[in-house]
Amino acid sequence: MKLLLHCCCGPCSIACIENLSSEGLSPALFWYNPNIQPLTEYQHRRDGLHAFVSAHNQPLEIVDTNVSTGTENETLQNCESCYRLRLEKTAAHAVEQGFNAFSTTLLISPYQQHETIHRLGEELAAQYGIEFVYRDFRPLFREGQTKARALGLYMQKYCGCTKNRDQGSGIRDQGIEGRHHRNAPVLSSPVPGPRSPIPFFDRLELLTGTEVLEKLAQTKALVFGLGGVGSWCAEALVRSGVGRIGIVDYDTVCESNVNRQVQATSRTLGRVKAEALKERLLEIHPRCEVTAWGETFSRENAASFGIENADYVIDAIDSLTHKLDLIETSCSAGTRFYSSMGMAKKLDPTCIKTGSIWETQVCPLARLVRQGLRKRGFDRDFTVVYSDEQPLQRASEPNSKGSIVTVTAAAGMILASLVLRDVMGSLVLPCSKGNT
Numbered sequence: 116m117k118l119l120l121h122c123c124c125g126p127c128s129i130a131c132i133e134n135l136s137s138e139g140l141s142p143a144l145f146w147y148n149p150n151i152q153p154l155t156e157y158q159h160r161r162d163g164l165h166a167f168v169s170a171h172n173q174p175l176e177i178v179d180t181n182v183s184t185g186t187e188n189e190t191l192q193n194c195e196s197c198y199r200l201r202l203e204k205t206a207a208h209a210v211e212q213g214f215n216a217f218s219t220t221l222l223i224s225p226y227q228q229h230e231t232i233h234r235l236g237e238e239l240a241a242q243y244g245i246e247f248v249y250r251d252f253r254p255l256f257r258e259g260q261t262k263a264r265a266l267g268l269y270m271q272k273y274c275g276c277t278k279n280r281d282q283g284s285g286i287r288d289q290g291i292e293g294r295h296h297r298n299a300p301v302l303s304s305p306v307p308g309p310r311s312p313i314p315f316f317d318r319l320e321l322l323t324g325t326e327v328l329e330k331l332a333q334t335k336a337l338v339f340g341l342g343g344v345g346s347w348c349a350e351a352l353v354r355s356g357v358g359r360i361g362i363v364d365y366d367t368v369c370e371s372n373v374n375r376q377v378q379a380t381s382r383t384l385g386r387v388k389a390e391a392l393k394e395r396l397l398e399i400h401p402r403c404e405v406t407a408w409g410e411t412f413s414r415e416n417a418a419s420f421g422i423e424n425a426d427y428v429i430d431a432i433d434s435l436t437h438k439l440d441l442i443e444t445s446c447s448a449g450t451r452f453y454s455s456m457g458m459a460k461k462l463d464p465t466c467i468k469t470g471s472i473w474e475t476q477v478c479p480l481a482r483l484v485r486q487g488l489r490k491r492g493f494d495r496d497f498t499v500v501y502s503d504e505q506p507l508q509r510a511s512e513p514n515s516k517g518s519i520v521t522v523t524a525a526a527g528m529i530l531a532s533l534v535l536r537d538v539m540g541s542l543v544l545p546c547s548k549g550n551t
Contacts, residue, residue, distance in 0.1 A: 118142040118248060119209040121201055121219040122175075124160045125167040125268040130259030131220045131252050132173065140248075142218070144168055144175040147204045150197055151275035163269035178204070194401070197276065198232050199239075206243040216246040223252035223259060225332035225358045226274070226402040253333050257326075274402070315400065316356045327539050332358035334538055336427040337420060339363045339412050339441055341388045343375035343523030344455045344500075344530065345431030350377050351531035353396045359404040360396070361420065364388040365411040375520040414440045423448040427534045430454040431527070435480075439487045446495045453533045455526055456481040456501035459516045464525035466504035469533065471496050477503040500529050 118135070120142035122128045128144070135142055146164060151157040161177065168175040202219060209217040217240075221232050233249055240247035263270060320328050334357050338349045341364035349362050366388050372379035378392040389407035396405050408420065412432065417440070422428055428445040430453070432438045438454070445452040454472070457480030472488075475481035478501040488494075502522070 116140060116216050116246075116248075117214040118216045118218060119145050119205060119212070119214040121145050121147065121205040121217065121221070122164055123148060123201075123220050123224075124271060125163040125266075126260055126263035126270055127220040127223050127256075128164060128167065128259075129262050129266075130255035131218075131223055131250075134250065134252060134255060135218075135248075143214070144173055145205055145208060146175065146177040147201055147208075148275070149200065156271065156275070159269040160271060160275075167266065167268060176208075178208070194228055194274075195231050195235070198228070198235050202232070202235050202239050206239045206245055206247075210243050210245055214245070216248050218248040218250065220252070222250060223256050225253050225256055225329065228402075228404045229253065229359065230404055230406060256333070257329055319356055323539060328356055331356040331535075331538055334426050334534075335359035335361075335424065336429060336534060337361040337363065337422065337425045338429040338431065340431035340433065340455075341366075341376070341378065341392055342372070342431060342433065343518050343520065344458055344527045345429065346377040346379075346388075346392055347524040347527030348429055348431060348455075348530040349392060349396065349527075350399070351528050352534060353400045353403050353405075355531065355535055356400075357403070357534070361406040361408065361425070362389050362392055362396075363408040363410070363412055363420065364392075365409060375518050375523045377524075412437050412441050414444070417441075417444045422450055425450050427451045427453070427537070429530050429534070431530070435483055435487060438484065439491065442484070442488065442497065443491065443493055446493075446497060451534075451537060452497050453530055454484075454497060454499045455530055456484070456499050457506075458502060458523045458526050459518045460506035460508070461502050461504045461522045462507060462519060463502075463504050464522050466502045467500060467522070467526055467529060468503060469498055469500050469529060472499045475499060475501045475503075477501075477505060479506065498533060500526050500533075502526070 118140050120128075120131065120135070122144050132142065132144075144164075146161060148157070148160065151160060165175065165177065198221065201221070205217050205219065219232065219236065221227050222229065229251070236247035236249060260270070316328055336352055336357055336359070338345050338352070338360065341349065341362055345364070349360060352360060368376070368379045368383045368386050368388055368391055370384060373381070376388070378388060378395050383391040387409040389409045393405045393407040396403060410416065411434075412420065422445055428441070428450045430438060430441050430445070432441060442452070442454060456475065456478045472481065472485060473496060481499065481501050507517075
């Protein structure tokens with residue numbers, strides 16, 4: 116196989132090249148990276164890669180771009196358009212030069228939209244009649260970064276475009292006009308960078324350390340049900356640095372959702388809940404890989420959500436049948452699984468607890484779940500979030516399902532906390548006040 120590997124920078128290339136070489140593949144390297152601002156940033160990344168491959172006798176072709184017009188290109192409106200530009204150029208160049216396969220070092224970064232890159236690679240492979248060599252290099256990310264630091268390679272602090280630069284690292288323009296020079300020096304980072312891989316999470320890193328933050332960036336969670344509990348859980352996970360999340364809900368936003376669902380506002384009425392929440396999550400954490408499904412989970416479509424590939428599955432579904440289906444599917448797949456019980460008709464968030472599904476008390480939904488699971492012959496254990504507050508009954512509306520955000524959001528935060536504490540592992544100290 117003749118493989119052309121698109122390279123975004125030296126640090127990301129090291130582990131990818133070593134991994135492919137261990138498989139018997141010796142890729143030729145290809146640099147094509149428009150829309151990196153400012154000019155000095157573009158130069159440092161290009162020349163850092165050039166210095167690395169020269170020292171290691173790797174074949175490298177550099178296709179330079181006029182980065183001064185990169186952000187003026189109307190086609191580069193989002194991350195996906197940037198990915199497509201690079202991958203399509205690589206695929207076309209590979210065909211022109213007689214390669215029969217291509218890949219990219221973008222697949223190593225936990226801060227890029229991994230599934231989008233994979234999808235685009237496969238689409239372009241079909242378009243150009245060439246193979247896309249897909250590898251999930253993300254587990255090698257930290258190793259590559261460590262080796263790059265040891266070699267003194269330039270370490271960038273943001274993705275590349277102006278929007279990402281200004282929102283992420285706060286680096287300001289250092290002069291983007293004019294064209295670059297091939298003999299620009301290979302330097303250490305000229306601007307002191309933040310401690311954390313993504314500056315939004317500096318305060319979290321002070322609590323967890325860099326290693327846990329990087330682990331969170333590689334974590335994949337699926338949240339089923341985006342109502343008053345699930346929507347807050349999804350937002351808490353993204354605000355805590357989880358780098359990959361799938362969100363699932365068939366419903367649309369209506370007026371009765373506004374009092375407790377995070378994506379429900381006067382502007383999102385009528386929109387699919389999953390799509391509205393995806394938009395919000397990406398505004399919070401633009402580098403998060405968010406996949407939204409506007410559909411109902413069921414046994415029939417269970418395979419389409421990739422549950423077996425998720426690190427965590429969160430159940431915040433209201434429908435009993437679909438809830439039971441998700442419990443069985445997730446537990447059978449061996450995925451870490453947490454489930455929310457009923458939060459309707461409750462007012463006191465301090466009554467919320469976590470525990471085994473088989474040991475819950477008071478919660479009517481938990482009782483129905485246990486009964487349903489027993490009928491299906493299911494006897495496995497899993498952790499649930501429930502409230503032991505007696506449901507409120509209004510004489511005028513005995514069957515109402517009234518809910519309040521202080522309870523539903525608290526349950527969502529606790530669900531997210533279960534994930535975060537599990538990722539952090541030994542860093543978590545037991546709570547002296549019990550399991551509440």
